[in-house]
Amino acid sequence: MIGRKLSERLAKDGGLHGDKIGELVLHDVVERSPPPAPFKVKTTASDLSAPGEAEKLVAERPELIFHLAAIVSGEAEADFDKGYRINLDGTRLLFDAIRKVGDGYRPRVVFTSSIAVFGAPFPDAIGDEFLSAPLTSYGTQKAIDELLLADYSRRGFFDGVGLRLPTICVRPGKPNRAASGFFSGTIREPLAGQDALLPVPKSVRHWFASPRAAIGFLLHAARMDTVQLGARRSLTMPGVSATVGEQIEALRRAAGDAAVRRIREEPDATIMRIVEGWPRNFDARRAVALGFRADASFDDIIRIHREDELGQKTPAPQRGRG
């Protein structure tokens, strides 16, 4: 989803911060249809964790690589081997393929990590020096990838930036197997006139960014001055901290009581156990100082969903707490 939105944005802009794009290569495990673009777009499909595939991807020496691919949290927890193979080995194979090009090749690598690298117990707001103690295999794999990104960057093999994305909300399209799916589902489904299940209590607090904000993070990371990062190459992105209850009140402000009545509470012990270990709030001051910008409120997150996904022009919302 992020990959699709990113390529659509690059196609629409025609370049990156004013620099013309020569060619865009979209790689995924299944072939994706390319967006119409004012530059050449090539699509390829393969399993990045299969031997030799990463080498093919870097053979043409792209200047900029966005590495977004991952098995989501629920699936990485359900299938231990697959999670490590895709989320750890696939990433390491890509990094090694870049390293082995040698000959002065040193691309910018923008890697999407996750706030799942953090695990409870937490302080009220997690700062930039708080340890990575993940409570899922997915979070473990992302934390390992961050360590590799930093070491390979320090060694000069590439110029890496890791972005710990907040949970993306409202995620468009169908539900996926991420344990965090309900955060989007309880907004997206009611706005589309459909029912949604809420598997956790309304008191659950979490950390969000709209897809539009996430694409903004990626584009900023592609061109920022990485000297300012020093050896700590991964950054917690700024976001909106909101409880499920606050999300629902923002939905009520946006779409009324009828939309809220579409949400049915149906506690799910497995999801609750996973979500309990997740962070709730951050002090992302390093990323803010480096120019990354979050959504203004959860009302804004809903407004952006309606504009970008539902084609609805909405009035500027009243700012709620969320």
Place this chain on the structure above:
Amino acid sequence: MIGRKLSERLAKDGGLHGDKIGELVLHDVVERSPPPAPFKVKTTASDLSAPGEAEKLVAERPELIFHLAAIVSGEAEADFDKGYRINLDGTRLLFDAIRKVGDGYRPRVVFTSSIAVFGAPFPDAIGDEFLSAPLTSYGTQKAIDELLLADYSRRGFFDGVGLRLPTICVRPGKPNRAASGFFSGTIREPLAGQDALLPVPKSVRHWFASPRAAIGFLLHAARMDTVQLGARRSLTMPGVSATVGEQIEALRRAAGDAAVRRIREEPDATIMRIVEGWPRNFDARRAVALGFRADASFDDIIRIHREDELGQKTPAPQRGRG
């Protein structure tokens, strides 16, 4: 060195905290001679990172595994591939071999990590929630191993404890390729009537434990109640924080001016650059609360070296700052 001292201690004690030992298997990349022991000792040699070797080691289902093997920091920095192969892949292969035994097999795994998982900039004393941001490939590999240890323990594949050992001082025997080698050399060589090089300024502060204290940590980790660890399976061990200047003054108190005159300052830019990124001081309160005990002072560290390595009974030292 730690492995040898640990097996000698187990042989001398005849058991572990009063539990009789049935069999001790010593594995290394080269065959080691077993210590005389009141229980069966088997020695094996292989490259743990070669396919199938880890499986052989766990085939007899040892109840307790000490995983100490590693390429040291200087070598891991000089040989990128070898460092990752031994320090990351070797460890992961061992962890996976344990996992694949299945059938309720869940040994205690005591893993030696390192304070090299931390990288500057630091607070005055590094607490238990400070991030792992290593500045060497060795530190990166150990930090990754810690993440794997925690995830495999959380999944129930084994019951892991990671110990971030202080720099071991005074390390007996010949110098090795560790960048930290001079910390021991500047004490060990003068006590043996030999010259020693000091490649860093006397103001350099670092964090130390004697070999005797380190063996104490390993034995405690082998039998501690891991429920108290929760999901955070790696602990910074308590130690002695001392500057090189304080070390030298402790040497003077122990062996006089003649010993100190054996130390020749010869700055080495490579070692200084590595050491500059290393931590200086810790607040290891979690480990202390869990019963791990450090040396009392740097004078004690020198006294222990003289007792354990040189067979010298020394009077209780005057306590210096170091």
